[in-house]
Amino acid sequence: MASHRPRAYLGGTMQYFARFSPFRAVNDLRRYLAQRHPYEIGFLFLSIVLTSLLILGFLVDSRMEKPYKREIQYFESWNADRSREQIRAAQLRDMAIKTKLDVTREKALADRKAAFKRVDDKLTSMGL
Template sequence: MSFLRSLSPLRAWRDLRRFLALRKPHEIGFMVISFAVTGTILFALYKDAAIPPTYKRDVLYVESWPLSRTDREIIDQQKADLIAEKKRAAELRARQLKRQAEFKRLDDRLERLGI
């Protein structure tokens, strides 16, 4: 426990002030610049990580069907499911094409800048 007794915020503050008093002005300037650059990078990483996901979580419900279903009922259900699946696939493809167009515009802008 003697180690924890030696820790004091007041002593740490005095030590920091003493350390900074011995530094030359250009060293303090470079320290401030390095803190600013590091803080900017950390802030950018934090903001980038805060982007919400664009996917939609679908709940999958398992349906229970009676054993007495006829083949006609099964085929009708499969046709209805196929239509819904094609609609979902078309929506997904439209989103993919939209995203691809966004990246294409970005690539074109970068090409004009020579990057």
Template sequence: MTVTGAGLACSPSRAYLAVMGNFLGRFNPFRALLDLRRYLGTRKKYEILFLFGSLMACIVIVGGFAAGSTVQREWQRPTIIYVQSWRADRTDAEIIAQQKIDGEKKRIEDAKQKKEDDERKAAFKRLNDKLSPWL
């Protein structure tokens, strides 16, 4: 199939696949294993032992970090916020009274949040104090 024209869009699609197939054809896992076997065959016994020892040390260290990285969080009920609808003909006095009620609720929630934050900070401080001799 001959196409006369310039640019990539004028070439047939088989030409793209042929080039990609030749490129990926060089990457063969069996050849890679044969190359590795040939390389390891030329090494001395102690070099191979150090190679596998270092690989095992890396695997143990990374595996230890992966196994110890899970932290179970305490389940909390999700907070659902409902939208309140207000009458359009409310007076300013009603609005101010509702804001005072909502302000008290917000102060109570803020106090609870501050208490939880302080407890969390204290826990991290205790942990830091335990670990500071090691640093």
């Protein structure tokens, strides 16, 4: 007969976290940094700052505000005996709405391209 005591669900991993102490971690980091040369610490912090700026730049750039607009599209009911003039008038009206939306989208795209162009020109003037 095997008689052993049942183990806790996360028995082994919880002992690891019980040994973890933030104070010991800070002391360990302080001792590690004390053994390093000053230029190594400078490059460490420089690399942390540059990496953070790069990630922050991607986060800021990826956010594009979209205005909230309720868009409910219902199906239109048409008479079976519509004339071609009525059909053409409805198409022209829909085409005018679509053209207005396309112009708005193109303007937003052109503004975004212009902003990127300004940044590129600044970086080029700095030699990057």
